[in-house]
Amino acid sequence: MRSISLALRLWMPLMLLLGSAQAFAQDDTDGLLPVTEAYKLSTDTSTPGVLKLHWTIAPDYYLYRGRMKFKGGDGITIGTATLPDGEKHHDEYLGDVETYHHGVDASIPYTVATGTTRLTLSVQYQGCHEVEPKICYPPHTEKLDLPLPAGAPIAATDAPAATAPTLGSALNRFGGKTDAGAAPGMDSAPLPPEQAFRFEALARKPDELLLRWTMPKDYYLYRDQTVLHVKNADGVKLEPHWPAGVVKGDPHFGTTTVFFGQVELPVTVSGDLGGRKSLDLEASFQGCQDGGLCYPLMTRALTVDLSGGAVATGTPTDGPAPEQPPARDTLDVSLWSALLLALGGGLVLNLMPCVLPVLSIKAIGLIEGGESPARRRSHALMYTAGVLVSFIALGLIIISLKQAWGSQMQNPLVVSVLALVMLAVALSMSGVVQFGTSLGNTGSALANRSGPAGDFFTGVLAVVVASPCTAPFMGTALAYALAAPTLNALLVFLMLGIGLALPFLAVGYVPALARLLPRPGAWMETLKQVLAFPMYLAAVWLAWVLAHQRGADAVGLLLVAAVLLAMTLWWFERSRSRGAVSRALVVVLLLLAIAPVYTLAKLPAPSHTEPATDGVVAFTPAKLEELRKAGTPVFVDMTADWCITCKANEHTVLDTDAFRAQLKQAGAVYMKGDWTNEDPAITAFLDQYHTPGVPLYVVFPKNGGPGRKLPTVLTGSLVEQALVEASK
Template identity: 70%
Template sequence: MRLIHPGRLAARFLTLLCLLAPVAPALAQDDLDGLLPVTEAYKLTADASAPGVVKLHWTIAPDYYLYRGRMKFKAADGVSLGEAQLPDGEKHHDEYLGDVETYHHGVDATLPYTVAAGTTELKLSVQYQGCHEVDPKICYPPHTEQLTLPLPATAAKAGAGDLGAALGKLGSNRGGGDGAALPAEQAFHLEAIAKDRQHLLLRWTMAKGYYLYRDQTTLKLKDTGGLSLARPEWPAGVEHEDAHFGKTTVFFDQVEVPVAIEGDTAGRNAVNLDASFQGCQDGGICYPLMTRALSIELSGAAPTSGAVAEPAPEMPPANLAQGPLEVSLLTALLLALGGGLVLNLMPCVLPVLSIKAVGMLESGESPAKARSHALFYTAGVLSSFALIGIAIVALRSAGHALGWGAQLQQPVVVGVLACVMFAVGLSMSGMVQFGTSLGNVGSSLASRSGHAGDFFTGVLAVAVASPCTAPFMGSALAYAFAAPMINALLVFLMLGIGLALPFLAVGFVPALARLLPRPGAWMETLKQILAFPMYLTAAWLVWVLAHQRGADAVGLVLVAAVLLAATLWWFERSRSRGAVSRVFVVVLAALTLVPLFYLSKVQAPAQAVVATDGVVAYSPEKLAELRKAGTPVFVDMTADWCVTCKANEHAVLDTEAFRELLKKTGAVYMKGDWTDVNPTIAAFLQQYHSPGVPLYVVFPKDGGEGRKLPTVLTSSLVEDALTKAAGNPVATTP
């Protein structure tokens, strides 16, 4: 048996304690000869001179190293941190932590941030941990440094507002860097004319204090018919040192860009141009990738003469939109109606529909009650869809990258929704009754059903439907996000009509109503059975919260659920008691809100990037590198709260057949996680005109355009797309 020296054994034991203890006393340096104090072993400096980003640097002493996965960053109130950008470390197997990455000599980290309006200084806590790698081999406990950094003069002006602030910005004409950020359409105005049938002239007009990136601009013709665009003839711009893109060229105020059309334009009256570009408020926010669709008339342009005509003194505004209006309003409405109907079959909505089904059964003996159920349920659905539509259109107009289901990126929304589903489950289990007596089953049940309950069920159905994207919905929502506000609201309302249509049909078509079973005592058992899908939905939402904010958030929402159960229990008991007992119900309800309030303060846990076998984390740089190398790429934009995403993963993407297909085609599987707010992924979604996740894009090895796949995948569809992307022949029937 191998003997271990007692001193070495003690050092190992102390190392293990330091690594595993979340809070440990500082090492007594006097007892460990030769070891540096932690702040000398790892000298941390910070630079916040560039707006929106903090640069951190550790100088690491010889014979010391830092763990990449043990770095954590937390900001004080008024500051929101993005994901820290850290270089890859040296990989090795740690005796206590398993596979890790470490840094020697020094390391730089970039930490993006946003600040609320009025914030004047940046307060951060930075936690890190490292070890001494020669005798005595000791690991320090996790060490936290508190940093207070002055903000650049303009950085504090770019705080993100809430919905009310965003609505207030609509129609605002204030410019530039001395106020709140403008909506994208006001900050960056794009026009285009045909100088002649072979030459276009594009003009960007930026509001005062805003600038446009030259190298982040892409121009492309749609429905080309053999036409293409030559390289744009950019004028000289302003050299700019950018925190994200390094040294680059930008334009302030206005820029005119000639671009030639290559190919024969004879017989064409117009060309359709997609322009994608990006810009920033000077010293303020940077906008996600913006896309405008322009239809440029050629019929009135002068014939090609070989000379470049002078630009017209007054350029008429082109027909532009934020996204691709590739379908008409009528088509979008029909797609929305179909998508809403199919949404009734999606797993995210089924638990709530069980409540509505019981309500319809309760009204089986009264046609009037059946119609009332259907109408108030529909009112709840339409009101909720209208509110979501207004919020999304307003926030996107204010420059926020918001998509379908994005409200579930907010941990407080997830926590509240989990508590609501838990409360509904308790009600269906018979613990508490909200205005309906289940003791009198039969005809009296129908007469006691409340309109408020029907309306609330409609609201809840829309709330839980947001993680799902049904077939037909993607195109309809893409149209809504690009269309004028009135058209967008019509699309959202048509989605609601589709969702409510089955219950409207039962309520207003007597022949369908007669197919329903007659009410009876069996309905009490059915309602109690249907409570369990509600509990499962609450459990799923807590799982989503765990991925977003870790164990602390889960603990808070569980405490809230316990307090909510106590509130409902005492609410039932207080029915036969005095006013003092009812006051205690209010007190318990207020206590329930406390952990939900603190849920908004929980920061996402800093974690080491763990490489999943066969999956590459999405980044624009990595995608560009793979495409340049001629590698076909399957990009999967997903989120933990996206039920459709998870269904596709279970059925297609997490299968051995898909992994074999990747090997066969030489394709790389790249995944982006939109569970939390992520501007990089939001820009990719906007680039492909996707209203949200899931988004699947297959890039061919020859560098051609990416192919966007439907939101609901099948194995054959994915196999066909990857086979074509790899350039392999596809079998066809002669």
């Protein structure tokens, strides 16, 4: 019986991934009921405007309260469902949950649009069998199509949706609890195995390998279910040295160790290699979607180059290999090449539009630094130190967490804080407030350009604002950094910092360049105030990004925080000559300004999506595979609202009549993935093409060949050529 249960657990996700119409195959000997018999759903429409649902739950089965979802059909607008409290307990996967046994009732208010004749609704639920064989069903959706009762309430044409949030409701949630969300990983369909568990290997030395598994958020790998095997090399043994993982209770494996995100496994090779230049390695492993379903045992094979440097990617041995990027996209780049590319990328960052506000700060620093050679050098050195320290810190974070370049802009808290920092600096440049020179006052250090601390934190701000822009020449260097040993990766990030700081450093140390600077004078204060306006525009841009991430309510809260911050700075300036009470009020106002930011960070992402643009298909791995199997050329565009390079490419190339005509002529589909918010499927796609961030453009030909990765900065002729080749 236990073996049957384990087999079902292993094969359930595979059935789901293959799009089986059944949740899983039933065996009369296992005692499990079909999902619709385990949870019998009945309806009652006798009360106009209220749909009543009842589940009859079979013995030894239960339903999750938090996994119930309801969606109205055409012409049906539903309100918040009323459900009773469930039995509270701690689930090993989902944490604190509420469940129902035996039966449960739900009431759903609804209104109908004029002309609607049927009451249609989608009802999703999920439950488990709590005795042997212990197994959870995949989320199950039933489509209800019921006669519309007489007297059903008609929706007002100008009324907002019943579930639409308001700014007032968001303001009322200051410090309050947010609605409990679904368990991590369970709202999205499981990714294909090759995207959920990316397997790579390289040789540090002939007798030392480094294996790497990379998983999207909310996926994990079992340590003790991993087996390594060398093919066609008798006498050669592998000794893995596992790092510490996360101890997790598992219904089948008991207390076991798992790894989230990414795990790097050093492996010692012993035995006679006989002068081999490569090693054929086979790895079998298993993992799960946290709170969701487990994958069957996977086996990947790869050939490791023992001379070192090349990264090998594992391919399945029990099915067709996943599509790999063309050879020119691999990470076969020397350290010196990566360093030169990083230096060039850092230099180009000085010209990127997203760095415009920092250019304003640097321009003022250059002018004020012209007082004397010693002062110029001091400005240059401290600014450079701020840039380099920030790049090293950012590099350590990215390497340790394996986050993509610029992905910090997916966090609405980071975006809102940056917007307020830009506003504070702009108000200082406009003369509203004058900060002191104390290093302990972070806000002062960011805005004051007269001391070493101010120069240092100006460099820090330059890196924070510049990082979301993936400039030309940076992609290969950053991809190398994410795959290389830690020391080499840090050297790449250090060289990026040198490139960004080099123009400022050159002016500080080369007298000939310094003599080109204008002489200081009264006009400098006017210029300083004029250059505050790009800072205001940067704050507006960040507010626009936040609107796409968390909706209008978040922007409203940010505006409240901005007003409170302006009030704080205004009173800070007035309190200089006043007593301790006035200075204490500054702290109170600052805390009030922080409160809206704390609240907006907890807002859920908008449930609605942008209206579909004519001729644009939203990216999903399944849709891409469907188009490719049909022999359709596909132009994939991975973008984000906070990516300035992406927006520039859209304005000059992708949102033009010429591009649309090229698509039509090639018979191609334009597929777009929005990475403004975190999306595991897009992250996996970026990782597949060794791309550290957006934009990413890949053109897939109609003959089923590998996709062609385009440069990050597009031209019309380049895109036209790629589409012509894809249509052949």
